[in-house]
Amino acid sequence: MFIHRYPQKNKWAELVKRPILKKEKVSEIIAEIFKEVEKNGDEALLTYSQKFDSAELNTVIVSQNEIDEAGNSVSDELKAAIQKAKENITQFHTSQQAGIQKIETTQEVICWRENRGIEKVGIYIPGGTAPLFSTVLMLAIPAQLAGCSEIILCTPPDKKGNINPAILYAAQLCGVTRIFKAGGAQAVAAMTLGTESIPNVYKIFGPGNQYVVAAKEYAQNYGVAIDMPAGPSEVLVIADEKAVPEFCAADLLSQAEHGSDSQVIFISTDLKIMEETIEEINQQIKKLPRNGMAQQSLDNSHFMIVKTLEEAVDFSNVYAPEHLILAVKDFEKYIPSIRNAGSVFLGNYACESAGDYASGTNHTLPTNGFAKNYSGVSLDSYVKKITFQYLSKQGLKNLGKTIEIMAEAEGLSAHKNAVSIRLKK
Amino acid sequence: MFIHRYPQKNKWAELVKRPILKKEKVSEIIAEIFKEVEKNGDEALLTYSQKFDSAELNTVIVSQNEIDEAGNSVSDELKAAIQKAKENITQFHTSQQAGIQKIETTQEVICWRENRGIEKVGIYIPGGTAPLFSTVLMLAIPAQLAGCSEIILCTPPDKKGNINPAILYAAQLCGVTRIFKAGGAQAVAAMTLGTESIPNVYKIFGPGNQYVVAAKEYAQNYGVAIDMPAGPSEVLVIADEKAVPEFCAADLLSQAEHGSDSQVIFISTDLKIMEETIEEINQQIKKLPRNGMAQQSLDNSHFMIVKTLEEAVDFSNVYAPEHLILAVKDFEKYIPSIRNAGSVFLGNYACESAGDYASGTNHTLPTNGFAKNYSGVSLDSYVKKITFQYLSKQGLKNLGKTIEIMAEAEGLSAHKNAVSIRLKK
Incomplete structure (x- = not known):
């Protein structure tokens, strides 16, 4: 934990630095995996499952029977929670649907979008200790709303060759069309290239370890789009004297428990609030099952005292956090100043967990400073916006001269002629 | 020119193939250029200008004096045309501005975007024979509307060290904040890394040759976003018996004149229309100054006769053209079936040139089949959509149980605790 009192602006560049991700090492491994999957298809995936997941599989396909059984083994309580989350996520993402708005830019020249x-999309869900069924909701719900016709999901099996039932339940609930047992870079390769069982897709979504991240980048060489570049998860909490140290500590810890590389930043205008928050962290962390990871993350965290909330927001804009919690009284006042952030949580009761699971916003957000130039996943991530235009004969007459003059000035005679020949007729 | 009569569906995969772009060769050159620009900044740019543009420059900065002089040397007629185009582009892109829509997903849980x-964006405008001031309009107008605070433009100088006046005029008219004389991969490197004169930016837009395209891809390794992946320009024209062969020929030629690698496809349900279109092409091409390039492009073009317009649209969806012209009578009928295209031109008077210059739609569009997973440039390309959420104490009470159950099922206790600790208070 690094504590900074009134850090100078010229120190900020140092403070906003993210850990450097080593890419070079894995790139050869990724290229090899893609080659293997391209050559041997399903067979390659089964061999990798044996190697990396210690699972003996006969097929990568998850059967309808497995999906039905999963439905039976998820508790009614969890089902109800997942359904409630689905409702909210659906409602918020439905609000992102844009109607068709026809604009007559010049008389009888009508343009719209x-x-x-996107017809075929692929979702990757990591395996490991936490079964991320919430990410299934976040990535499948907008896909279905957008009208993607093929929504496939790949996730690694456990040692017995099974997928966590909550993942299967969420997937079938949210319109995933096919589910496959495949993990890591090889799953990304399969969704990029296609195998006997797994169709290739046009865009790949979802989190993963450094191999998955590198594989998604590599997939772009094959013309496949990806949701966004990735990095470790982050939270930046801004707290004034009305913040509640217990709550701030809980929010910082909920970020820290993600992994030892999670980024945690706390900025306050109030020394007492900061001291109490640190004290609370030291208390709360003891009770956490994942406290080892959380402690490692906290060891690299920054706690800052600044003079004004304006300065805190300025720093946040330079850092561009994935999650920004404004635990301040007059949060409305600071909203217009927020320029770079993935998702913003306002007031003392908007904890990050709300957005992680169930409030309705998407939890797939730009990390690593990418909030400066990327948005989080939304309905937009699953659609292409096609422009249309209709010009009547009169419409072209109204605009023709303009086009002819510009085309000529660019030295593109055939462009001009496409207008002239119509005007002459 | 390849003519296909009623091609079988199993031949389509062959017909939609794009020319393969050789990437490998240039990647070492790009890496070297980035290293050079990182090390020597402006000095490297001046040296490259000498080498590639045969221009002796003292500075890469375009002075206000040069911009003012450009204004004087552009004809009033061209100025008026550029202003008219700007009006239409502004109007259409303004219509893409989304208002804030607050959604109460659960009582007292309020989410919005x-x-x-994006604070700093860079626009690249190629040099060469055609001064692409129209692309300045297409890339700067939405940047200004989006509220980007720094909008820089790089373009190579001619041998005398000058920039085409129409480019300078359009840039200042559309809110470009700074203009630099730098071309090719080195300009992209400068906008990625920054130099003494050129600020680094968060997103780079604009067309270019294979070096520029490769440099934009390479820039992504530094966390810079780009507008979209690139390839040669394309048009697909679908014509029924009501199409006008003269117009179809003119549209195909206006695509073909872009360059020898331009992709041209013509599909008709009417043999006579196709034959007359080919005849018209042979007549019209004679009068074109760029007929050498156009002929090379046409040599690789496909002309197809199909049985129905539905089949033509099906083929188009598989090809996913940058530009799709529906020169058919009942074009409305086919709009819902169009799934993959960059921009669509409807009827006999909506020529591609209209959208290239002045109707209001953006002409920076996905090529090379990327219309399957990418949209053209729009206002969206210049913004980040930040999600916000506010939960009152009661709001968290209403949703808390759902979050707690899900967090627990994912094994993330600290996520659960961030809710529990608030509900207990």
């Missing part, structure tokens, strides 16, 4: 779902 | 312009 229409959205079309 | 707000747009923020």
Whole structure:
């Protein structure tokens, strides 16, 4: 934990630095995996599952029977929670649907956009200790709303060759069309290249370890789009004298428990609030099952005292956090000043967990400073916006001269002629 | 020119193939250029200008004096045309501005999105024979509308060290904040890394040759976003018996004149229309100054006769053209079936040139089949959509149980605790 009192602006560049991700090392491994999957398809995936997941599989396909059984083994309580979250996520993402708005830019020249779902999308859900069924909701719900016709999901099996039932339940609930047992870079390779069982897709979504991240980048060489570049998860909490140290500590810890590379930043205008928050962290962390990871993350965290909330927001804009919690009284006042952030949580009761699971916003957000140039996942991530234009004969007459003059000035005679020949007719 | 009569569906995969772009060769050159620009900044740019543009420069900065002089040397007629185009482009892109829509997903749980312009963007405009001031309009107007605070433009100088006046005029008219004389991969490197004169930016837009395209891809390794992946320009024209062969020929030629690698496809349900279109092409091409390039492009073009317009649209969806012209009578009928295209031109008077210059739609569009998973440039390309949420104490009470159950099922106790600790208070 690093504590900074009134850090100078010229120190900020140092403070906003993220850990450097080593890419070079894995790139050869990724290229090899893609080559293997391209050559041997499903067979390659089964061999990798044996190697990396210690699972003996006959097929990568998850059967309808497995999905039905999963439905039976998820508790009614969890099902109800997942359904409630689904409702809210659906409601918020439905509000992102844009109607068709026809604009007559010049008389009888009419332009508009229409959205079309990307036909085939792939969702990757990591395995490991935490079964991230919440990410299934976040990535499948907008895909279905967007009208994507093929929504496939790949996730690694456990040692017995099974997928966590909550993942299967969420997937079928949210319109995933096919589920496959495949993990890591090889799953990304399969969704990029296609195998006998797994169709290739046009865009790949979802989190993962450094191999998955590198594989998604590599997939772009094959013309596949990805949701966004990735990095470790982050939270920046800004607290004034009305913040509640217990709550701040809990929010910082909920970020820290993600992993030892999680980024945690706390900025306050109030020394007492900061001291109490640190004290609270030291108390609360003891009770956490994942306290080892949380402690490692906290060891690298920054706690800052600044003079004004304006300065805190300025720093946040330079850092560009994935999650920004404004635990301040007059949060409305600071909203217009927020320029770079993935998702913003306002007041003392908007904890990050709300957005992580169930409030309705998407939890797939730009990390690593990418909030400066990328948005989080939304309905937009699943559609292409196609422009349309209709010009009547009169419409072209109204605009023709303008086009002819510009085309000529650019030295593109055929462009000009496409207008002239019509005007002459 | 390849002519296909009623091609079988199993031949389509062959017909939609794009020319393969050789990437490998240039990647070492790009890496070297980035290293050079990182090390020597402006000095490297001046040396490259000498080498590649045969221009002796003292500075890469375009002075206000040069911009003012450019204004004087552009004809009033061209100025008026540029202003008219600017009006239409502004009107259409303004219509893409999304208002704030607050959604109460659960009682007292309120979620919304707000747009923020990407703070620093860079526009690349190629040099060469055609001064692409129209691309300045297409890339700077939405940047200004989005509220990007720094909008820089790089373009190579001619041998005398000058920039085409129409480019300078359009840039200052559309809110470009700074203009630099730098071309090719080195300009992209400068906008990525920054030099003494050129600020680094968060997103780079604009067309270019294979070096520029490769440099934009390479820039992503430094966390810079780009507008979209690139390839040669394309048009697909669908014509029924009501199409006008003269117009179709003119549209195909206006695409073909872009360059020898331009992709041109013509599909008709009417043999006579196709034959007359080919005849018209042979007549019209004679009068074109760029007929050498156009002929090379046409040599690789496909002309197809199909049985129905539905089949033509199906083929188009598989090809995913940058530009799709529906020169058919009942074009409305086919709009819902269009799934993959960059921009669509409807009827006999909506020529591609209209959208290239002045109707209001953006002409920076996905090529090379990327219309399957990417949209063209729009206002969206210049903003981040930040999600916000406010939960009152009661709001968290209403949703808390759902969050707690899900967090627990994912094994993330600290996430659960961030809710529990608030509900207990």
